[in-house]
Amino acid sequence: MGQPPAADSSPVVASDLLRRPLFYHADSVRSGSDLLLDMLKVSAHLGPYEHIINDCADRYFFTVLLLAAASSGKISLLPASHTETAIDALSSRYRNTALVTDNADNTGRDTIQISKIIATDNPPQQSAADIPRLADSQVIAIAFTSGSTGEPQAHPRTWRWAMQEAKAAGSALGLDKNRPKRIVCTTPPQHMYGFVSSIFIPLALGQASYRGRPFFPEEIREALSESGRHSLLVTTPTQIRACVRSQAKLPRAGLILSSAAPLDRSLAEQAEKLYLTQVVEFYGSTETGAIALRRPTLESAWKCFAGIRVKPVHGELQVHAGYLPAPARVHDQVEIIDERHFLLLGRSADLIKIGGKRESLARLNSILLAMEGVEDGAFVFTEASGEQEPRLAALVVAPGLPVKAIQSHLRKAMDAVFLPRPLKKVEALPRTAAGKLTRKALLALLKS
C-alpha cells in the first residue's frame, strides 16, 4: 500500500461487511464482496458519461450502480419516477447522461442494461486491500422534488451525509452492526426515505435489505415470509392502510417503520393490534433527510436522532446536523419543546403531499387557470381520515368546457397523484369580498 488513506474519506464498502449479506431475495444473498466485484464490472462501462441516471428498481443493482458511479467520480441522478417524462427531463437538464436500468424494456441511446453487465462480464482482479474510498464531501447523488416554479428542485447528497444520516436513523431504530436484521422496504430507492432506509442503513450498519419492492399487501406478506422473524418493514401510511383494510395476514415483523406522510394515530393503533408489533414513525424531508422518531400510539412529540438539534425560526423548524452543509429549514409549523424534541402543528397551507410527492397548491392552481376557457378554479386538499387516502379535488368555473377536456389538460401538466378526484364544475367559487377562498368553503361546496 502507498499513502495511508485520508481521514476524511471512507471505503465504499466497509471491510467488515465483505462477508456479510447486505442484499437478498428468495433464495440468494449478495455480500459486501459481491457488491464490490459487481461495482468494478459496472464502473468499466460508465467511462464516457458525467451523470448517471439510476433507474434500477432492484436495490442490489441500484447500489452496485450508485457506488460504481461514485467511485468513478460521477454523480447519480435519481428520477422521481420510472416514467419516460421524468427520465427525459433529467437527460435534457444535465450534461452527458447515461440511463442505467434493470428494466429490459428500456432500450434507447445511451441506455445501459446493468443486469447484462453483471451476468456476463468477467470479474476484475481485485484484492480487499484496494477497496475504493470516497471523500466525505463528494456529492454522490441528486434527488428531486417538485419545486414551486415548475422545474424540479435538485437535492444533492454527499457521501458523508448519506452514511451519517443512515447511522443516526438506524441507531434510533435500535439497529446495530452486531445484530443484523433484515429490512423489507416498499419505497423506491430513488426516494430519499427508501435511499436511507434500504440502501444506506445496510451500508452503514451491516443490515440486509430485500432487493425487490413489494407493493400490494400480498407482496408485502410474501416478502416478510421470505425474510423471517424480527425483520423490519419500512413502509408508508398508504401501504399500512391498505394492509389493515384488507386485513392482510402479515408474518410478525420486529418493527414497522412509517414515513413519507403523516401516520394517523388510529391507523397506527390498528396496525399495532393486528400485527402484534410496534409501529414507529420517522419525520424528515428531502431538504434535511430523516431527523426524528416517535411511536404515534404512545407519544406526540418527536425525538431527534443523536447528533441532531432543532431551533425555531419564525415558527418553522431549523435543523442542525454535522453532516448538513448548512442548517436546513422545513416548511412545517412546529412547537419546539427543547433542542431535541418538537411537536408538529401542521404543514404550511400551500404545500401538500400525496403518495410521498410534494406539490404546491398555488402551482397546481396556476396550471388550472392557465387553460383557455377556465374562468376560475381551485384545488382543495382532502386530508387522510380513517380509511380515506389524502387526495385533491378541484372546483372549476368553465361554462364552455367539458370536464374531460379539463382533465386531459391537467394530465399532461402534472403527476397523476395530483389529478383532482373529483373535478367538479360549479357556477362560481365561494370567494370572500376580498376575493379570498377558504378551505372550509371549498370543502362545503365540494360536498353540496
Add this chain to the structure above:
Amino acid sequence: MSEQTAIEQEIAQLIVDTLNLEDISAAEIAPQEPLFGEGLGLDSIDALELALAISGKYGFQLKAEDENNKAIFATLRSLASHIEKNRV
C-alpha cells in the same frame, strides 16, 4: 374501438365506483386504452385501492408480478383477463 365484454363492464364499473371517477362513466373506459398515465390517469394509490376492491369482490389477492404493475394494470382488458384467470 372494441366493445366491453360482460366482465369488462363489471370491472369498469368497479373502477369508477372505487376511485370516485365522477366525471367518467364505466362505458367510456375503452378496453384497450391505458389505465395509467396518459390514458385514464390512474396512479399507484389507485392501484392499491383497486387491489382491495378486487380482492373483496373476486376473492383473490392481487400481485403485480412485475415492477410497475405494467402487464396486469395496462388496460381494462388485461385487468379483466387477469381477474377471470384468478377469481375464486
